[in-house]
Amino acid sequence: QEFDDNSASSQVFWLLKESELTPSNSNILDGRYSVFGYVTENEDFLADLKVGDVIESIQVVSGLDNLVNPSYKIVG
Structure with a gap:
């Protein structure tokens, strides 16, 4: 079944990096998801x-210069 690339809801989920299971630069998803951020410190809050x-x-x-969304005006 094919999906429109821009039809997803705004779900957020976290992948916890286990070096042995998810090596850096590897794609463990199916290519239909976009990464929009990383937790770089204070990751303890994820458990809560x-x-x-x-x-x-x-x-x-x-x-920010790479963010493209024609429906929003970016002020920066």
């Missing part, structure tokens, strides 16, 4: 996340 938790804010720290 629950279904229904809300992301209240995010901050783009690099790569």
Whole structure:
């Protein structure tokens, strides 16, 4: 079954990196997902996340010039 590439809902999920199972630069997904961020510090909070938790804010720290979404005007 084929899907429209831009039809997904806004799900968020975390992959916990286990070096032996998910070596760097390997694609363990099916190619239909986009990575939009990484946790680089204070990852202990991931264990406390629950279904229904809300992301209240995010901050783009690099790569803003690569963000393309014609429905939003990016102020930066």
